[in-house]
Amino acid sequence: MGYLHQSTTMNTQKAAVRCSKCGYNNNPGTAAACLVCGKPLREKAGVPLRVWWIAVAGLLAGGGILFALRAGLDEGVNASTPLAAQIDRYPSRFERIRLYRTMAEVPDVPSGLFNYGGSTTLAPLRSRVILSALAAAHPGFGLRYIDPIDGDPGSGAGIAMLLRGELSFSQSSRPLKDSEFVRAAARGFKLEQLPIAIDGIAVFVHPEVAVEGLNIGQLRDIFTGKITNWRQVGGADLPIVPFSRNLRDGGTVDFFNENVLRSRGFGPRVRAIRDTTEALRNVASTPGGIGYASAPEVISQRTVRTLPLAKGDGRQYVKPFSDLGTVDAGAFRSGTYPITRRLFILVRRDDGLDEQAGAAYTNLLLSGQGQRLVEQAGFVAIR
Template structure:
């Protein structure tokens, strides 16, 4: 059963069991499905269920913490309180701002630029920063990157915020939460849409998208499927129903089973639908899955299956990433080489299906804008771009 809460896996089982099909240890990765998309470990291997009859250490710790918190509250209520030095970014009003009644906290000159280190970035507020959105950004929300930012700016407290009940994480959801004042910063794997820009203006602020990385969309098949690669037009014809058997593209006589997340569920399927399919509808043969993890599992057990994901998510032993050619007269280029993203091909454009990843800033001349500009500047710094590369993406800055 899938978990609605994210969980982090580093490829090292905690339950004492052996997992021979696991691809081994890796950098911590935030997952949303039942299995890790990086190594295939189930959630229970990292967060084991408590054994029957054993004392519930977590419950005891939580109980003790509640007692301490209660005592602390009593002391807080009766003890004189100094002025707090840290401000939380509260959800902004969804009503249009009235400049005559609001004193701007941020100068209009607050700009996105570049620095050498995270610590050199100026005007970083001491705030709790709610951020989230695209699941593609999960490697950029790793504990190592959060810790690096916290070390450089201790008052800048990043906090990943889950979407409201009934909504799935994704670029569109993150931008919606930013518009509604639930997020301070949104992360998106697709550009902001015109209707989103316009809605922001009706609410008295503007949205700005800042490119911070380059990512590739990889297409993967069952590892037993023998096919050298596909062209962009063949991919389009497969997902729109014009090509239905692998023998039509040089493979075996086997029905094709295209697999995708719903178009509206995230920036990756939205980008695929718009840029690769040209806005054409999915064929009736396309099987929809709730998340990338489920898609990978489905293709792994479906001989004729094909799916797609961000390139770093396609590094799996249970599937095979396909080389892609832009046109029939051009060579096939792999999105993954060995156990690493083919960053050279993504950077020089020889891999044909790439996209930019964006930090979305709420330009409201309040703390949200100051925090958004500071975060973008940190990711765009020399040190931040090295973190981007370590996370499996191509830095936007050369």
């Protein structure tokens, strides 16, 4: 069924084996060597007990990773290695994978109505254009986006709903946490995070904020409260007024805190807002205002000014958007734009219909047609 192997077909095979060298834990039970790094999976006298304990610990702590190693996806602010580069790096691992040209070619798409939820960042993938394309390719595959009953929607809320069995699959703008893998294992199934697009975080300010750009160090100091006036970063004598969603909302905020703020949390001067729409409105009406959001949510805005960013403490500023008014796919793919990330579909590996639905949805978005629609939605295709 394309690159996503349905675990229902593995019931008669030996249990998957985790590699103690690279951590890949989907090696077939009959494999002599790891499909990723080639390390022998067994010693001559058989698999020592300690190896099995390591495999179990790896499952609980890291979860199952099929499409790409978590270490490769989650390291640093930039996590934008394109699909082709992954295939070149791990040819033995990807030689079994078939990526489909059109959505209609994707097999094993179940019939029924399936609930999904999660990230507000991925809202463009829930557009009428994309949903219509999915329905045209597979009319029986019905999708219904579900908001949480209590609280705001977001990646964290979607993961919680997926763990509770309220969703068939979920969308996420951040990688899964170790604690979430553990919670899934405690409930008798695995979660798998599968990247389908690349996104960047755009930083925007009030139109009258006259600075050339910011580097990541300055951005960190602004949102943690160390820098409080635009004069400190080359601008006018004007107080800085930062806006952000609450940390409990997860997703983009969680990613920003961990990768830009280095998990230091927001300073007391940061004003809480509900969503990107409110952030844009407040920054546009507040002299000295600054906020951040997923690039596709900012690209068409004319009431704020988007700032170029530089890595570390440098001054080599890179814009998130091209002169044509589109996301700079080259800068996002190469990592020259400082804040990029992967966007994921989270699949519930439970040997059931939910797993089939999540796998099918991911394959549909990773088809050639699906990736073109991903780009039309403002994201960068991963293949």
